[in-house]
Amino acid sequence: MLNKIFSLVVIVVFFLCGCKRAEQQTEEQNTDSNLVELNSIQMKQITTDTVKMQEERTNLGLSGKVTFDLDYLSPVYSFVSGNVMKVGVSQGDYVSKGQTLAVLKSADVSNYEGQYAVAQGQLKTAKRNLDIANELYKTKVYSEKDVMQAQNDYKVAQAALQTVQTYLKTYKVSGNDTNATYTIISPIDGYVVSKSVSENMNVRADNTSPLFTISYLKTVWVQANVYENDIPQIAVGDSVDITTVAYPDKKIKGTISKIANMLDSSANTMQARIVVNNSDGLLKAGMFATVNVDLDKHKTALAVPKEALVFYDNDYYVMVSKDNSKFEKRQISIEGTNETEAYVSKGLKPGEVVVCKNSLYVYGQ
Numbered sequence: 001m002l003n004k005i006f007s008l009v010v011i012v013v014f015f016l017c018g019c020k021r022a023e024q025q026t027e028e029q030n031t032d033s034n035l036v037e038l039n040s041i042q043m044k045q046i047t048t049d050t051v052k053m054q055e056e057r058t059n060l061g062l063s064g065k066v067t068f069d070l071d072y073l074s075p076v077y078s079f080v081s082g083n084v085m086k087v088g089v090s091q092g093d094y095v096s097k098g099q100t101l102a103v104l105k106s107a108d109v110s111n112y113e114g115q116y117a118v119a120q121g122q123l124k125t126a127k128r129n130l131d132i133a134n135e136l137y138k139t140k141v142y143s144e145k146d147v148m149q150a151q152n153d154y155k156v157a158q159a160a161l162q163t164v165q166t167y168l169k170t171y172k173v174s175g176n177d178t179n180a181t182y183t184i185i186s187p188i189d190g191y192v193v194s195k196s197v198s199e200n201m202n203v204r205a206d207n208t209s210p211l212f213t214i215s216y217l218k219t220v221w222v223q224a225n226v227y228e229n230d231i232p233q234i235a236v237g238d239s240v241d242i243t244t245v246a247y248p249d250k251k252i253k254g255t256i257s258k259i260a261n262m263l264d265s266s267a268n269t270m271q272a273r274i275v276v277n278n279s280d281g282l283l284k285a286g287m288f289a290t291v292n293v294d295l296d297k298h299k300t301a302l303a304v305p306k307e308a309l310v311f312y313d314n315d316y317y318v319m320v321s322k323d324n325s326k327f328e329k330r331q332i333s334i335e336g337t338n339e340t341e342a343y344v345s346k347g348l349k350p351g352e353v354v355v356c357k358n359s360l361y362v363y364g365q
Contacts, residue, residue, distance in 0.1 A: 034329045035322065036365045043325060047357040049305050051348050056301040058336035058343065059292045060233055062272070064224035064242070066287040068193065068215045069275065075210035080182045082106030084201045089212075091195045095186040101212050102184045102197055108205065110180035112168055119161040126150075126157035190216040193285065215285075220278045222254065224291040225269040234259065234293055240274055241292045244283070252276060252283070256293070294338070301335065301343040308354045309334070309342055310363045318348070319355040319362045327355060327362055 038046070082104035089101050133150035136142035194213040197203065203211065222242055226234060236259060242252040254274040263270045274291065276283060310317040316334055319327040332347030348354070355362050 036319065036327045036329065036362055038325050038327070038362065038365070040325075042362075042365075045358050046355050046362060048321060048353050049308065049356045051302055051304055051344070051350055051352045051354060053300045053350055054303045054341075055296075056299055056303075056336065056343050057338055058295050059338045060230060060295055062224040062226060062230075062291040062293065064222045064274075064289040064291045066244070066276075066283045066285055066289055067221045067223055068213075068217075068285050069219045069221050072188070072190065072216035072219065073193075074186075074188050074190070074214045076101060076184060076187065076212040076214060077207065077210055078104060078182070078184060078203050079205055080104065080106045080108035081204045082108065082182055082202070084197055084199050084203060085181065087195075087197060087199055089192050089195070091192050093192045095190065095192060095214060097186055097189050099186045100183055101186055101192075104182040104184070104203065106180055106182045109182045112164070113180065116161075116164045116168060119157070119164045123154075123157040123161050126154040130154045184211065186212075186214055188214055188216065190214040193217075217281065218277070218279050220276050220283050220285065222274040222276055222283075222289050222291060224256075224272045224274065224289075224293075225264075225267065226259075226272050227269055228263065231270060233295055234272060239294045241294070242274065242276065243290045243292075244287050246287060247282060250282070254291075292339075295336075301345070302348055302350060303341045303343055304348065304354055305356045306337055306340055306342050308356045308359050310360050312363070316342075317363060319359050320348070321353040321355070329363060 083106075084102055085105050086103040087101070088103075089095055089099075095101070130147075130150040130153070133142050133147045137144065137147045191214065192212055193215045194210070196209060197211040224240075234256060236256055238256045240254045240256060242254055243250065244252075254276045256272050257275045258273040260271045260273075272291075304318060308318050310319070316332050318330050318332055320330045322328050330347055333345045334342045335345040336343045
């Protein structure tokens with residue numbers, strides 16, 4: 001019986017020893033699987049860089065849209081009703097302040113001109129009556145009361161004419177045009193960015209939609225959408241780089257000039273406005289844009305070149321140099337990036353050397 005027990009103990013000991021050796025072999029294999037060794041030819045295809053501490057500057061990517069500069073956007077309405085006789089411009093045309101945009105035939109203008117003619121006639125009559133009253137007062141035919149009445153009638157006629165003249169000036173009607181036409185002019189220098197009128201079209205003075213919209217396109221706005229969790233990261237004065245689908249290789253510099261005080265409930269975003277110099281005319285209203293905000297976090301962090309990162313299976317890796325030709329696959333955690341660097345929160349130490357050029361190639365060996 002004792003012999004059987006002794007034999008069983010020996011078997012168990014050997015079994016446990018064998019398992020331990022197997023585990024050690026597995027660990028060694030796992031360690032070895034993270035090491036990559038390059039030959040001399042492969043080494044010439046890569047470059048390396050040293051992990052270092054530096055001030056963290058990251059980018060916040062936002063989506064945006066190019067819009068008109070509303071500080072230089074002028075909608076143009078008709079102050080009278082009428083029929084459009086002529087349209088002198090097309091959408092996209094450049095116009096100068098005071099340039100004719102359209103001409104209307106208007107019964108309203110005819111009415112205003114009639115009021116002006118009546119007011120002029122009444123003033124002439126009142127002036128003649130005043131002159132007569134003064135002459136007759138000298139011959140004692142008119143009393144002082146009669147003269148005062150004539151003077152009052154003259155002042156009333158003057159005021160009536162001035163009222164009509166002010167009305168005509170406000171609505172930009174000359175008062176001397178017997179053709180009853182009304183000219184719509186551009187209030188500013190700029191481009192016709194919208195036009196909703198054509199010849200023989202009837203327009204109304206109470207129309208709430210502008211007939212033309214004129215914009216000064218030398219500056220435009222880019223409205224960037226900021227998600228609620230990103231609001232604390234941005235501020236007025238932050239520098240941004242803007243790219244568009246039309247010009248993906250062109251970076252346009254700008255600065256956040258205003259941040260809205262409320263969120264768009266439908267999109268759960270808040271808008272940040274960037275005023276952009278558009279003297280070259282490349283940006284058009286309605287273009288979609290990508291806005292990268294340069295964030296200075298005022299702290300230092302471990303930095304590696306962005307090209308050193310390998311993204312695989314939802315994790316980031318770098319290839320860390322172990323000696324002249326051996327490199328270790330190292331999983332890392334990053335807390336932010338900018339155009340050239342990634343900031344590492346876990347997995348690396350200052351002074352370690354990582355592969356930059358062709359890091360993905362080395363990772364795949």
